[in-house]
Amino acid sequence: MVNEVLFWVVAIITVTGSLSLLFARKGAHIAMSIVTVMCGLAAAYVGLGAPFLGVVQIVVYTGAVMMLFLFVLMLVGVDQRESLKETIKGQRWIALVGAGGIALLLISVIGRVELTSSDQFTDGNPEEIAIELFSQYVLVMEVLGALLITAAVGALVLTHTPRLTPRRTQVELQAARILAGADPVNKPMPGVYARHNALDVPALDPEGNPIDHSVSRVLEARHQTQEGAEFRHQLADPDNPDHDAKPADAPPRDAHDRNPRQGEGESR
Amino acid sequence: MNPMNYVILAAILFSIGAAAVLLRRNAIVAFMGVELMLNAANLALVAFSRIHGELDGQIMAFFVMVVAAAEVVVGLAIIIAVFRARQTISLDEPAELKG
Structure with a gap:
């Protein structure tokens, strides 16, 4: 069965970490606490017999996705103030009631379900996952590859800014400076x-x-x-x-050997 | 201990993520709420995989991760494009349309 201590540790880490989404002010703090949530979930995956998914969770989510979030956070400026004024009246309470309703509904439905846990222990090690992926789900893998390429190209297109004026070379820049009267x-x-x-x-x-x-x-x-x-x-x-x-150590003003250049004196 | 407890934990995390999406005005924070909801779904899938003793749930969770990675890339690119256009990432900007 499932380790009870592990479950409670994971539950406390993930729930407290994710509550920062609702209460923390600064975006960087929220991102870092979501990183801890992802790590806790990775531990839960390993405890549930999915070590491969646990590692992928850490690599993909904490390593790539959350760092991308932090990167964008720094790009748009961490001091973007979030206005607390409500534009829709009572939106905060509606949102809280809605989220609480979802939680109540899901938990009450899940609480009624009686599922007997199978005694067969699944070991999601990479080898078995790979056999499954490339036999039964090979078409899905191909489609996902296409999706990833499309997403990468889409991100490039979305963040691309077309050049409206021709590129100025260094020669042109220098000529413009001289025309403007610069040295x-x-x-x-x-x-x-x-x-x-x-x-x-x-x-x-x-x-x-x-x-x-x-x-x-x-x-x-x-x-x-x-x-x-x-x-x-x-x-x-x-x-x-x-x-x-x-200056004290300067040679006399009339001295002929002031600033002598190498070999210059002999040639004259 | 029954693995169904993990499903209940997933439901709680999902609701917190949904509340964040509904409450926060910062586009990036709302997006992190979406990520948390996806992760809660993943946790439920892995727990079901454990309950049924089969690998399919884990493979579904793997697919969700791949799609989430693609979604994050495009979503953050959209956020950057919006930021370039209007110098803000607040989700309240459409309120400008109000007369």
């Missing part, structure tokens, strides 16, 4: 060409003028930038005490 090359980095090597100072172009757009717009909006002109004055004015200011 053909990267923007200069802030500060690196100036005496002050920091993000808050604009770079200087070869003539010594500050390049304003080399500083991040965020810093400008916060008024955390410094004027490049101040440093340009230091360079231009020989009397300024900071005129010769340079």
Whole structure:
């Protein structure tokens, strides 16, 4: 006969898990509790002598179907709020009465049935299931294969969005950027060409003028930038005490071997 | 213990799933209710297979699983298509048609 402890464990796991469908708020919580319900049902299948179905239940339902549910849940946004306002008046009570009526009807009918359990123990192992599937039910298997292919193609068609405009190549994108007045090359980095090597100072172009757009717009909006002109004055004015200011380990300004390139000195 | 207890459990799970379909407005949650109803039917089939001592019930449950997998694929694709069109998956959207 059927193991009594297993039945009660399965019953508690599945009923409490599925009640989250009615009372839990967040979709991800509901999905995870349905996963536990599926696992409990798999245990019930194994206890009822259907080990193959138990494994298939875990692989198909908890592994594929519920993960697909979670995937779609994340795709449409987990914070989709469910409005609690009733659009149909009294719908909640009608639904509860209807569901309770179904439960009462089914349980009262099932309670009257007296079925003597067969002593023959069915072992639904893969081998016997396969023999049955591919002998008596082989036509159904073929039809199911067609159904699965149709479903896959249908899902592709349903989620496909046709391209309304021709695809733009990289060359066209770049040409459009130039036409819009963008720089053909990267923007200069802030500060690196100036005496002050920091993000808050604009770079200087070869003539010594500050390049304003080399500083991040965020810093400008916060008024955390410094004027490049101040440093340009230091360079231009020989009397300024900071005129010769340079980092401690920098070579002398007049040194000929500044930034020597390999082999360049010998060739000259 | 009589395997009929599993059939009663299946009836309870089926009613909970039906209540979820009727109550919840979130399309995905209502869809999970449908899945629970299918699983309850599967549990009843497997229990009957045990009672009769034959494999046919298990094979029927296997077929139900395959059809449910196909149904989930198409259903979730429809939900995504609806979400793309109206940025919501609430089942109350058809209330817009009310004058």
